[in-house]
Amino acid sequence: MSEKRSLGFYILAAFFALFVLFLYGPLSAVFILSFQGPNGGLTFPLNGVSLHWFFNLFERQAVGDFGASFGRSFALGLMVMGVTVLVSLLAGLAFRRRFFGATPLFYLTIASLVVPSIIVSLGIGVLFQQLGFRPSWFSSAFGAHLTWTLPFGVLIMFAVFNRFSPTYEEAARDLGASSWQTFSHVVLPMIAPSLIGVVLFGFTLSYDEFARTLMTSGSANTLPLEIYGMTTNVTTPVLYALGTVTTLFSFLIILGTILAIRLVQGRRLRP
Numbered sequence: 001m002s003e004k005r006s007l008g009f010y011i012l013a014a015f016f017a018l019f020v021l022f023l024y025g026p027l028s029a030v031f032i033l034s035f036q037g038p039n040g041g042l043t044f045p046l047n048g049v050s051l052h053w054f055f056n057l058f059e060r061q062a063v064g065d066f067g068a069s070f071g072r073s074f075a076l077g078l079m080v081m082g083v084t085v086l087v088s089l090l091a092g093l094a095f096r097r098r099f100f101g102a103t104p105l106f107y108l109t110i111a112s113l114v115v116p117s118i119i120v121s122l123g124i125g126v127l128f129q130q131l132g133f134r135p136s137w138f139s140s141a142f143g144a145h146l147t148w149t150l151p152f153g154v155l156i157m158f159a160v161f162n163r164f165s166p167t168y169e170e171a172a173r174d175l176g177a178s179s180w181q182t183f184s185h186v187v188l189p190m191i192a193p194s195l196i197g198v199v200l201f202g203f204t205l206s207y208d209e210f211a212r213t214l215m216t217s218g219s220a221n222t223l224p225l226e227i228y229g230m231t232t233n234v235t236t237p238v239l240y241a242l243g244t245v246t247t248l249f250s251f252l253i254i255l256g257t258i259l260a261i262r263l264v265q266g267r268r269l270r271p
Contacts, residue, residue: 027247030240030243030244030247031240031244031247032046033046033237033240034053034054034237034240034241034243034244035049035050035051035053036048036049036050036052036053036237036240037049037050037052038050038052040237041237042235042236042237042239042240053236053237053238053240053241054241054244054245056236056238056241057238057241057242057245065221065226066223066226066242068220069221069222069223069225069226070223070246072137072220072221072222072223073206073207073222073223073224074207075138076137076138076141076142076145076206076207076222077202077203077204077206077207078203079138079142080142080145080146080149080202080203080205080206081149081199081202081203081206082202083146083150083202084146084149084150084152084153084198084201084202085153085195085198085199085202087150087153087154088150088153088154088156088157088198089157089195089198091109091154091157091158092154092157092158092160092161093161095158095161096161109150109151109154110151110154110155112147112148112150112151113148113151116211117148117209117211117212118211118212118214118215120144120147120148120212121144121211121212121213121214121215121216122215124140124143124144124212124215124216125140125215125216126215128140128216134218135215135216135217135218136217136218136220137213137216137217137218137220137222140216140217140218141212141213141216141217141218141222143216144212144213144216145205145206145209145212145213147212148205148206148209148212149201149202149205149206152198152201152202152205153198153201153202156194156197156198156201157191157194157198159194160191160194161191164187164190164191168186168187168190169182169186169187172185172186193261196257196260196261197257197261199257200253200254200257203253204250204253204254207223207250208223208224208250209222209224210224210225210228213225223246227239227242227243227246230242
């Protein structure tokens with residue numbers, strides 16, 4: 001208990017403190033500046049403290065459409081999340097057994113992780129135009145986001161099923177359970193925390209994706225594109241207020257996911 005810390009511990013602690021400062025320092029500045037007074041600007045010092053710019057978010061803006069862009073990002077995130085969870089689960093179940101072409105299919109699935117996002121966006125956008133379709137957030141952008149979220153979901157499911165013992169399923173079948181009963185009452189509850197993780201990855205990666213949306217969303221912006229467009233036009237702290245609200249929204253999603261995982265784990269531990 002009285003053993004002294006080594007020099008390496010303090011070096012790593014200092015490095016971690018710098019990392020946290022670099023990560024959350026700019027975020028804290030945006031958070032503070034979002035509480036500027038009605039006559040405040042985009043820089044320090046604060047000219048009063050108020051919630052004026054948060055209320056201004058719900059008013060009609062000369063530049064930017066927060067409500068519509070948020071609705072598109074939220075709907076797109078839910079669509080991508082649902083498909084990511086379903087396909088990742090099915091892929092994880094399918095790859096539990098070897099089949100012809102499994103290795104090339106696996107590498108094709110994760111190949112999009114190493115391809116620059118802007119190249120994927122440009123390719124999908126050009127393809128839609130060549131086929132005579134108009135790019136939009138619910139078609140071409142939807143496909144572009146799946147090239148980003150699916151590899152993460154598939155890798156998570158692969159890691160889960162590589163450690164999953166088939167003896168649980170064998171025991172259920174020995175007790176007379178059907179294939180569906182084995183999956184729904186044995187397999188699904190055990191992998192539920194990991195599935196919730198895939199849900200979090202699927203939604204958050206899509207919700208704040210910029211590069212793969214840039215060339216594929218058509219004329220209707222998602223929230224990241226709307227924020228980027230506003231940076232060259234908006235000269236009021238309303239942009240900081242928007243950043244604060246969206247950041248808090250992201251943290252609430254993460255908190256909800258953690259609570260859902262704890263709830264699932266609590267139910268599994270009940271006798």
